[in-house]
Amino acid sequence: MGIKIDALKCTGCMACEMACGYHRDDGFALLSSCIVAYRTREKKDYFGVLLKREEDLLIARPEGTEIRRLGETEEEADSGKEQDASAKPMLLREACDLCEEMEIGPMCVKFCPVNAITEE
Ligand code: SF4
Ligand code: SF4
Structure with a gap:
């Protein structure tokens, strides 16, 4: 099992990032999240997920x-959050464990409001 992300549906709301941070750290700790929403400053309405x-x-x-x-x-070096000095590099983050201990399953899947993240 894994998770699949459709960036064309993503609105950059960061709910997945917050949900993962909660799973990782029992709080809304974005730096603990292994999924990261990003947007670029050069392109309008351009959203992606790492x-x-x-x-x-x-x-x-x-x-x-x-x-x-x-x-x-x-992207590892800047977490995709360009020019954001507070971003934690992806390399230093824990890897996704698919929320194996969570009864409801992958939190990011449950919390994405537009179903951009699905299980596969
Ligand atoms: S499945 Fe769980 S651990 Fe993996 S990115 Fe989603 S919330 Fe984070
Ligand atoms: S929760 Fe869904 S819409 Fe929001 S940033 Fe994550 S993938 Fe994109």
């Missing part, structure tokens, strides 16, 4: 999804 997994980083952008091995991506 997901740190055990072996790689899933980068869901409107133009498609990429999977990159850890250590190879610019």
Whole structure:
């Protein structure tokens, strides 16, 4: 089982990031989240989502999804939050555990208001 992200549906609301932070840290600690919503400053209405997994980083952008091995991506260095000095690098975050201990299943899936994240 894994999770799939459709960036074309994403509105950048950050609910997934908050839900994951809650799962990780019993609080709305965004720096603990292994899923990160981002937008770019150059393009209007452009939303994407980064997901740190055990072996790689899933980068869901409107133009498609990429999977990159850890250590190879610019997004790791800036968490996709360009020019945001407070962002924690993806490399330092824990990998997604698919919310294995949560009775309701993956929190990000449950909390995404537009069903951009689904189980597969
Ligand atoms: S499945 Fe759970 S651990 Fe994985 S990104 Fe979603 S909320 Fe975070
Ligand atoms: S909860 Fe859904 S819409 Fe909101 S940022 Fe995450 S993927 Fe995008």
